[in-house]
Amino acid sequence: MFSRRIDQLSSSLVRDILAATKRPGMVSFAGGLPAEEALYRPDRLDSGLLAGAWQYGETEGEPALRAEIARLGRQLGIACAPEQVLIVNGSQQGIDLVSKLMIDEGTPVLTEAPAYLAALQSFRLFGARFCPASVGPDGADLVGFERTLADVRMAYLTPTFQNPSGYCYSDTERDTVAAALDRHDVLLFEDDPYRALSYDGEAPKPITGRLKTARWVYQGSFSKTLAPGLRLGFLIVHPDLITPLTRLKQAADLHSNRVSQTIIADLLARGELERHVASVLPLYRERRDAMAAALQRHLGGHARWQLPAGGLFFWLRLNKPCDTMALMRCGLDAGIAIMPGEPFFPDGADAGYLRLNFSHAGVEQIEAGMAKLAQLLDAARD
């Protein structure tokens, strides 16, 4: 009755966890949810500003927003014009459109291992054959990366505060990756939603701007900096890609939400985005440090981790791998939602990891939650 494609979408894990986190009393370390206090919530909407936003609009996006984003791209070292910007309804749509553009049944795609699980899901839906290169607390495996590049059409990377590992590539690693992509003429899909959430100084500039000849897609999002409910992200792309991506976008939904676009274009023009981000960073830094201290207190005997310099996650490597899916279910029974590491690996399960979000729960909940997690791990060890 349905297409063959839908069989690829078997996992309902994320949906199940997110549903469980809505239960009363549940403390969530599972999703990538921004803090409620950090969400951008205008007191009222400016009807004058929004007067023109209710009619159908352009597929590529609002001209004022495209111009602001091209300016943002240039600040990040990406030579680009507004005509190279495509506004999308959340960067998850960017992943869907790039998947449709680049992936046929069996197309080899390089991803980090681990990598953002909903990107893996989208690539899988279109038939990708995964060629993983490892990334994480021990650094990116650049030798493996170069070897794998010889065989692939596209490389999907999240070099800045990766979801899930929190890893941030150094300047040298970025230069090495860019040179290798140029040598092999492989398209780079750089996903960069966490860049602004940097707690210890500015992150190195994107890999995209370091490319000389390879084609590229650079993706950003307003979900983590303003509010996921605005559902707005953007692609800045190599000139060869804007026309086919615009056609795909048109087939998907005609254009992105013009109300959100108008609000965000106005915020950007007034420098409000930077001000809002600057106002939420202390809260996130405090929660990150609270989780680091709680982990140290309760989980030192169970796992190893590194302090993430940005983003929203700690990535725990368990000293003794266990059934982390079962651990997650025990966690839900005990009132905490945690994320098993397995679904982040493109080439099958690795039972040795957990991802913990530190932005959503408060400092006291973090302390109590990590104590509970230690008890669960104690029980799993017995």
Ligand code: PMP
């Ligand atoms: N890419 C990465 C790496 C993410 O972590 C997320 C959100 N968790 C997204 C894309 C999708 O974000 P959105 O659709 O909200 O922009």
